[in-house]
Amino acid sequence: MSQKNxxxxxxxNEVLSGRTKDANTQVLAKALNERGIRLLEVRVIPDIEDHIxxxxxxxKASFDIVFTSGGIGPTHDDITTQCIAKAMGVPLILDEPSxxxxxxxxxxxxxNKACQKMAYLPQGATPIENKVSIAPGFSIENVHVMxxxxxxxxxxxxxxxxxxxxxxxxxxxxxxxPGLKExxxxxxxxxxxxxxxxxxIGSYPxxxxxxxxxxxxxxxxxxxxxxxxAAHTLHDLIVAYGQKPISGDPx
Amino acid sequence: MSQKNxxxxxxxNEVLSGRTKDANTQVLAKALNERGIRLLEVRVIPDIEDHIxxxxxxxKASFDIVFTSGGIGPTHDDITTQCIAKAMGVPLILDEPSxxxxxxxxxxxxxNKACQKMAYLPQGATPIENKVSIAPGFSIENVHVMxxxxxxxxxxxxxxxxxxxxxxxxxxxxxxxPGLKExxxxxxxxxxxxxxxxxxIGSYPxxxxxxxxxxxxxxxxxxxxxxxxAAHTLHDLIVAYGQKPISGDPx
Numbered sequence: 432m433s434q435k436n437x438x439x440x441x442x443x444n445e446v447l448s449g450r451t452k453d454a455n456t457q458v459l460a461k462a463l464n465e466r467g468i469r470l471l472e473v474r475v476i477p478d479i480e481d482h483i484x485x486x487x488x489x490x491k492a493s494f495d496i497v498f499t500s501g502g503i504g505p506t507h508d509d510i511t512t513q514c515i516a517k518a519m520g521v522p523l524i525l526d527e528p529s530x531x532x533x534x535x536x537x538x539x540x541x542x543n544k545a546c547q548k549m550a551y552l553p554q555g556a557t558p559i560e561n562k563v564s565i566a567p568g569f570s571i572e573n574v575h576v577m578x579x580x581x582x583x584x585x586x587x588x589x590x591x592x593x594x595x596x597x598x599x600x601x602x603x604x605x606x607x608x609p610g611l612k613e614x615x616x617x618x619x620x621x622x623x624x625x626x627x628x629x630x631x632i633g634s635y636p637x638x639x640x641x642x643x644x645x646x647x648x649x650x651x652x653x654x655x656x657x658x659x660x661a662a663h664t665l666h667d668l669i670v671a672y673g674q675k676p677i678s679g680d681p682x
Numbered sequence: 683m684s685q686k687n688x689x690x691x692x693x694x695n696e697v698l699s700g701r702t703k704d705a706n707t708q709v710l711a712k713a714l715n716e717r718g719i720r721l722l723e724v725r726v727i728p729d730i731e732d733h734i735x736x737x738x739x740x741x742k743a744s745f746d747i748v749f750t751s752g753g754i755g756p757t758h759d760d761i762t763t764q765c766i767a768k769a770m771g772v773p774l775i776l777d778e779p780s781x782x783x784x785x786x787x788x789x790x791x792x793x794n795k796a797c798q799k800m801a802y803l804p805q806g807a808t809p810i811e812n813k814v815s816i817a818p819g820f821s822i823e824n825v826h827v828m829x830x831x832x833x834x835x836x837x838x839x840x841x842x843x844x845x846x847x848x849x850x851x852x853x854x855x856x857x858x859x860p861g862l863k864e865x866x867x868x869x870x871x872x873x874x875x876x877x878x879x880x881x882x883i884g885s886y887p888x889x890x891x892x893x894x895x896x897x898x899x900x901x902x903x904x905x906x907x908x909x910x911x912a913a914h915t916l917h918d919l920i921v922a923y924g925q926k927p928i929s930g931d932p933x
Contacts, residue, residue: 441724444882444884444902445884445886445900446707446711446724447711447721447722447723447724448711448715448721448852448854448902449707449708449709449710449711449712449715449721450854450856450886450900450931451886452703452704452705452707452708453703453704453707454703456697456700456703456704456726457700457703458700459700460697460698460699460700461700464699464700470698470699470700471698471728471733472698472725472726472727472728472733473692473697473698473724473725473726474723474724474725474726475707475723475724475725476722476723477722477723478882478884482722482723504864504885504887505864505865505868506864506868506871506872506885507868507871507872507875507883508875508882508883508884508885537865541863541865541866543865543866543868543869544869545864545865545868545869546865546868548868580887580888580889581889582889601699603699603701605701612792613755613756613757613796614756614788614792614794614796614797615792615794617756617757617758617794617796617797617799618794618795618796620757620758621757621758624758624759631695631729631759632758632759633695633696633729633759634755634757634759635696635701635702636755636831637831638831638832638833649696649701651695651699680701
């Protein structure tokens with residue numbers, strides 16, 4: 432099985448202004464890990480036409496798969512769909528099934544011009560199902576366009592990702608220990624990375640809300656057996672430095 | 683006063699794997715808003731040398747200012763500093779004051795080779811103060827390199843950003859209303875955007891943990907008076923649609 436890579440474009444001023452925190456990256460990342468697709472980059476970009484078009488063109492050429500979130504609602508600042516159409520050089524076409532489903536869901540009176548906009552998709556696109564609020568996302572070439580509202584985004588990911596070609600799933604095992612300090616064991620950890628060159632060994636200092644500090648050690652890779660073996664060695668390394676290893680990540 | 687733009691590079695596999703959520707973007711965005719610097723893009727990239735070097739070179743040319751977080755600790759997976767040096771084509775040089783401060787902080791025994799690594803900075807860089815754990819960040823050309831640990835990142839931002847050239851601060855006012863639906867008022871909102879072309883009018887659907895859904899309307903721009911006037915009109919728009927406007931964003 433080959434390992435595809437992916438880029439996720441978070442489209443919207445609200446993350447860049449600090450108004451909201453992006454919650455969608457983690458949802459997508461976990462779904463992609465399970466499906467064996469590697470999330471290699473995330474870009475947060477503003478609701479500016481040139482910026483969106485340039486980024487989509489660049490990323491669809493540089494990565495196997497591109498996912499986007501945000502900007503497909505009914506208001507004037509929702510410009511993602513028209514930008515994707517421009518980036519691909521195709522017109523927007525009414526998707527009849529989406530239009531009917533939306534009209535049925537909203538009722539004739541509420542299905543005004545602004546809401547009808549959500550049933551127009553770039554020519555050649557196929558809809559991504561949205562059981563939450565009916566207005567679809569869409570896939571065109573290697574680009575998958577989804578809503579920014581977290582509950583809708585999560586639904587679309589759960590519908591879409593299992594349909595994508597599967598690769599080898601990412602395995603990950605961690606041990607953490609309060610009181611452990613990164614500087615102490617850095618040399619041993621580097622030796623351990625050399626011992627297991629096919630996987631990634633990571634070291635992540637943390638501080639819990641109650642002030643307790645420690646380090647989490649993570650083994651991650653596409654061979655579950657090697658990840659298990661490395662995690663066992665990480666456990667023993669923590670013991671060797673006089674701390675008590677706790678399975679998993681600190682919560 | 684001119685308005686500088688900025689790009690923020692979050693360097694680290696842990697966000698891309700879904701292991702952790704990025705908490706630093708919001709901290710930086712808010713500090714930059716106050717200082718009148720516009721955060722125009724965020725990229726999350728992995729701990730891969732080529733990927734870091736290519737991104738730093740591209741972003742330092744495309745944006746006025748670049749900030750980075752992550753990868754400046756003592757372990758083998760902390761490769762940001764050496765990648766920045768390579769991107770700039772300069773060697774790493776021991777920064778004597780940082781080395782002394784770190785040795786004093788850690789004590790002679792704990793100041794091993796791995797920890798000494800944190801006192802090496804690219805030639806021509808100036809240190810960014812770190813009162814939390816002493817190991818410095820650094821500025822070189824238009825690139826500011828900071829730690830990924832949120833408490834240290836926040837300290838470095840609070841130390842660095844007030845020293846950067848100030849622009850016009852971003853003003854923002856919002857009203858939200860439970861029960862409001864985006865599709866209803868999209869046309870009126872677009873007309874309102876045309877009425878206030880110098881600022882951004884945004885519409886953000888939300889769902890609270892208790893299930894209550896609504897929409898937040900935001901006016902944002904660099905002329906505080908125009909932002910105030912537009913926010914007043916947003917308030918009246920919500921009233922016109924039979925809902926009760928609540929000041930600020932939903933919490």
